[in-house]
Amino acid sequence: MVAIFGVGGIGKTTITKAVYNRISSEFEGSCFLKNIRETSKSEYGLVQLQETLLSDILGASWVYNIGHIDRGINVIKRIRSKRVLLILDDVDEWGQLKALAGNRDWFGLGSRIIITRRDQNLLSNHEVDATYELEELNNDEALELFSLCAFKREKPFDNYLELSQRIIRYAGGLPLALEVLGLDLHGRSRHEWESALKEYMIRIPHKKIQKILRMSYDDLRESEKNIFLDIACFFKGENVDYVVKILDSCGLSPNIGIKKLMDKCLITIDACNKFEMHDLLQDMGREITREESPEEPGGHSR
Ligand SMILES: Nc1ncnc2c1ncn2[C@@H]1O[C@H](COP(=O)(O)OP(=O)(O)OP(=O)(O)O)[C@@H](O)[C@H]1O
Ligand SMILES: [Mg+2]
The missing domain is CATH 1.10.8 (Helicase, Ruva Protein; domain 3)
Incomplete structure (x- = not known):
C-alpha cells in the first residue's frame, strides 16, 4: 500500500491515472476509484464506491444487493484470491479507507493499492508501506x-x-x-x-485556481485558519521559533496548528528553519483577509 499526498492541483490524480494506465494490465483485476471525497458525501456514496470496486474487479454479478457498507466489506473480502491494482483517489476520511481497503489481506498476494490524499496525516495511521509527497514541476x-x-x-x-x-x-x-x-x-x-x-x-488571484486551493483552507479549524492567515500576511520567510513565540502569546497553540498546515502542504519549513509558502497560497491568504472587509482596509483582521 502506497500513499501519495500533495496540495490541490499538484497532479496526484494525473500521475496515478498514468501509472494505472501503464500497469493495470499486469494484474488479475483493477479499479480506479476517483473523487472519493466528493462521492462519499452523498448518503449511499460509499456503497456506490464499493459497488464500482466490485463490479470492476469481480464483475457485475457480485454487486447485486450490496445496500450497506458492512455487506460491501464482506463481499470485497472475497477478492482475496485475486492479485489486483486498486487506486483510491482523493481520500479524506478514515471511514473511506475502512470501507474500501480496510486490510491488505482483503486482496490477493502481490496486490498494489495506491491512495492519494491532500493531507498526509490520516495516511500514517493506515497500513501504508510508503508515503510520497508529490513535488512541483521544475x-x-x-x-x-x-x-x-x-x-x-x-x-x-x-x-x-x-x-x-x-x-x-x-x-x-x-x-x-x-x-x-x-x-x-x-x-x-x-x-x-x-x-x-x-x-x-x-495579487488578484485567479478564481479557478483559488477555488481548488481554498478547499484545503476551508477544512481547517478556526485556530489553524488564523495561523495560516498570519503566516500568509506576516510571517513568510520568518524564523519558526520566533513566530511560534508570537503565536503562542496570542493563545493559538502554534505547534499543533503548524503541524496540521504542514500535513496539508499549505506551508513548509526550509533548511534555515524559516516558513515557506507557495506564492499562490499566500495570495489566497491575503485575499481571504481582504474579503473580510473589502471596502475598508482598516477593518481587516490583519
Ligand atoms: N505532470 C503533469 N503533466 C501535465 N499536466 C499535469 C501534470 N500534473 C497535473 N497536470 C494537470 O494539472 C491539473 C491538476 O492536476 P490533478 O487534478 O491531477 O491534481 P490533484 O493533485 O489530483 O488535485 P486535487 O487535490 O484537487 O484532486 C490537471 O488538469 C492536470 O491535467
Ligand atoms: Mg485529484
Missing part, C-alpha cells in the same frame, strides 16, 4: 506544460518567451495553475498578456 517541465496549453506546442514562440517565463515564476511548478493560466492566455495578443501579468502582480 522550470523546464513547467515551461513545457504551460506552452502546450498556451501555444499548443512544447516551447513558447520566441516573442512570448520572456512573458512566459514571468507567468511561470508566478505559477511556480503547480500544474493546475500552469494549465489554467496557459489556457486563459491562449490566442491572446502580447498586449493582453502584459495586462494579465500586471493583474497577477498586484
